[in-house]
Amino acid sequence: MTRLSVTGLIVRCDAATRIEPSRAVVPLQDLASGEDVAFSLAMSVRTALALRSARRAMRPTAIGATIDKIAKAKRRLGVAGDESAVVDIAQRFAACRWLVPVPTRCLIDALALDHILLSRRLATTLVFGVRLDPFAAHCWLQTPETVLTGTSAEARNYTPVLVVG
Numbered sequence: 001m002t003r004l005s006v007t008g009l010i011v012r013c014d015a016a017t018r019i020e021p022s023r024a025v026v027p028l029q030d031l032a033s034g035e036d037v038a039f040s041l042a043m044s045v046r047t048a049l050a051l052r053s054a055r056r057a058m059r060p061t062a063i064g065a066t067i068d069k070i071a072k073a074k075r076r077l078g079v080a081g082d083e084s085a086v087v088d089i090a091q092r093f094a095a096c097r098w099l100v101p102v103p104t105r106c107l108i109d110a111l112a113l114d115h116i117l118l119s120r121r122l123a124t125t126l127v128f129g130v131r132l133d134p135f136a137a138h139c140w141l142q143t144p145e146t147v148l149t150g151t152s153a154e155a156r157n158y159t160p161v162l163v164v165g
Contacts, residue, residue, distance in 0.1 A: 022127075022160045022161050022162055022163045023160065023163065024125065024127045024129075024142070024160040024163045025144075026127075026142065026147065026152060026155045026156050027142055027143070027144065027145050027146050027147055027152060028152055029145055029146045029147070029152065030146060030147040030148075030150070030151045030152040030153075031087070031090055031091055031094055031146065031147070031148060032151050034087070034091055035091075036095065037088075037091045037092050037095045038095070039095060039096065040092055040095070040096065043092045043093065043095070043096045044096040044099055044100075046093075046116055047093055047096045047097055047099075047100055047112065047116070048099075048100045050111075050112035050113070050115045050116050051097075051100050051102045051108060051109075051112045052102075053111075053112070053115055054107075054108045054109075054111035054112040054115065055102065055108055057111055058107050058108060058111060066111070067126075067162075067164060070111075070114060070118070070126060070164055070165075071164050071165075073118050074118070074123045074164065074165045077118075077121060077122075077123040078123075079123065080123050080124065080125075080143060080144060080165075081117065081120075081121070081122030081123050081124065081143070082122070083143055083144075083145055083146070085120075085122060086117060086122050086124060086143050086146075086148070087143070087146055087148070089113075089116060089117060089120065089122070090113060090117075090141075090146075090148040090149075093112075093113050093116060097109065106138050106139045106140060106149065106150055107139045109149045109150075110126055110139045110140055110141040110149045111126075113141055113148060113149055114126055114141055117141075123165060124141050124142060124143050124148060124165060125141070125142050125143070125163060125164065125165035126139070126140075126141055126163075126164040126165055127139065127140055127141075127142060127155070127160050127162070127163050127164075128160070128161055128162040128163075128164075129155065129158025129159055129160045129161060130158060130159060130161050131157055131158050131159065136158075137158075138150070138154065138155065138157075138158045140154075140155045142155070
């Protein structure tokens with residue numbers, strides 16, 4: 001418990017509390033079924049910088065503050081971003097992602113794309129999910145209509161435990 005509380009994702013509380021379950025409807029659509037987009041040098045640079053930032057942001061001592069910062073930014077924006085604009089940026093991110101020599105990891109990719117979208121005042125939903133047998137955790141970014149990182153089929157194998165957005 002001590003190791004988890006150091007991350008900032010959970011806090012110790014000796015009083016009785018009520019925790020509501022997280023809810024997220026995983027869309028059926030994802031980017032895998034979309035059309036390919038052209039390479040963009042500008043997006044490649046943005047992708048590389050966002051991935052670098054995401055790697056720092058997910059360190060165990062920083063992840064709690066990172067999620068809190070993202071949640072506050074999404075609350076300030078208030079409404080979801082324009083679906084077509086979000087999907088267009090996510091497709092361009094995916095088209096450039098393979099060029100950056102950072103191993104693909106669901107959390108890094110979701111944080112990086114979320115950073116790019118938030119910098120353009122486009123809000124999405126960041127979802128953390130788990131499954132029990134065998135235990136695994138997964139993270140993805142989605143809009144009401146589209147899973148933006150990973151696939152819809154993969155996301156549906158997990159139960160949401162934290163929804164940010």
